[in-house]
Amino acid sequence: MRVIIMGCGRRGSTLAAMLDAEGHDVTVLDVDAAAFSFLPDDFGGTEIVGNGADEDSLRCAGIEQADAFVSTTRGDNRNVMAAQMAKHIFNVPRVITLVHDPIREEMYRSLGLRTVSPTLIVAHSLKEALLAEESALGGGVGGVEAAEGGNGG
Amino acid sequence: MYIIIVGGGKIGYFLARQLLEDQHEVLIVEQNAEKAAQIAEDLGEIVMLGDGCEAATMERAGMGRSDMAIALTGDDEDNLVVCQVAKHKFNVPHTIARINNPKNERIFKMLGIDATISSTGVILAHIEQELPSHPMIPLMTLKGGGLEIVEVKIPPDAPVVGKPVKDILLPQKSLITLIVGSDGQARLPTGDTQIQAGDEVVAVTMLDSEDALRSALVGEPAPRPY
Secondary structure (H helix, E strand, C coil): CEEEEECCCHHHHHHHHHHHHCCCEEEEEECCHHHHHHCCCCCCCEEEECCCCCHHHHHHCCHHHCCEEEECCCCHHHHHHHHHHHHHHCCCCEEEEECCCHHHHHHHHHCCCEEECHHHHHHHHHHHHHHHHHHHCCCCCCCCCCCCCCCCC | CEEEEECCCHHHHHHHHHHHHCCCEEEEEECCHHHHHHHHHHHCCCEEECCCCCHHHHHHHCHHHCCEEEECCCCHHHHHHHHHHHHHCCCCCEEEEEECCCCHHHHHHHCCCCEEEEHHHHHHHHHHHCCCCCCEEEEEEECHHHEEEEEEECCCCCCCCCCEHHHCCCCCCCEEEEEECCCCCEECCCCCCECCCCCEEEEEEEHHHHHHHHHHHHCCCCCCCC
């Protein structure tokens, strides 16, 4: 599978390394060349400096031949703009985007984008971990009301 | 009308001032505290401090009851999202996005934004108009039906100078809507209104009739003298 990953931070680079190790054809796109240092030394994919929300950068990364596009930057707006371009303009068959703000995440999901919410996933994991700790300590029930979501990650 | 402007830069500020003069209810959402304070000092309490891309901020701004949302920030992706959230989450009837990078104009249209204004494009077009072969300025593109509003400055050697509007053969679906004379007076044209050299003609046209309209009003472009 030919995959373009927008954003080479911790999440983008980890995903890129995983897919590359499994034999996929991976291209990572980041506005900052220094971000590519997150990639492992044996990374066999392509690194391109450019903005994923820019039509020409996407073309340069080979979007017209891509089987999949994933946007992973910290900026929700950049992510959803790039994802919509990949889906509606370049007709990439598989498009996935991170959206940190749960309200925007829900909206773009209802508009047909496949979204992943790091905020909700982390909040749920934290809550589960807390509950597990609590039951390991033998028991208060219902001590944890909710876990706080944030934009970190 | 209740109009929400996201982005309190120069354009947002002057637009808000104009809209207030026209008796509209206006709210500017600006995330820079200093800018917000400055606007409040000049225009009164019509500013809300916050990130206008956050749905929660929009909720507080009363996006749900607004008649129009105008996104004027310097980042195209922010303007796109403001308009999409306003439209799909809050059912705002009219959304307008400023486009900074002219490349994005086509993309915004394909992604369903009602109306776009390419600030860079408008400035470029105004400068280009000073060059002999570019007398037409696109003012605004309307999504429905591929229509656009353009402004054409009539040079002294144009074939339409001295002619009444009814005698000008315009391309299909094109309409002259306003004529601004060189004295700055705007006139609503009738069939008998004569076009003068130096007039600025505002017309509605189809996107793909732009060139035909230009030729009808100013003649074939002359070769550049340099």
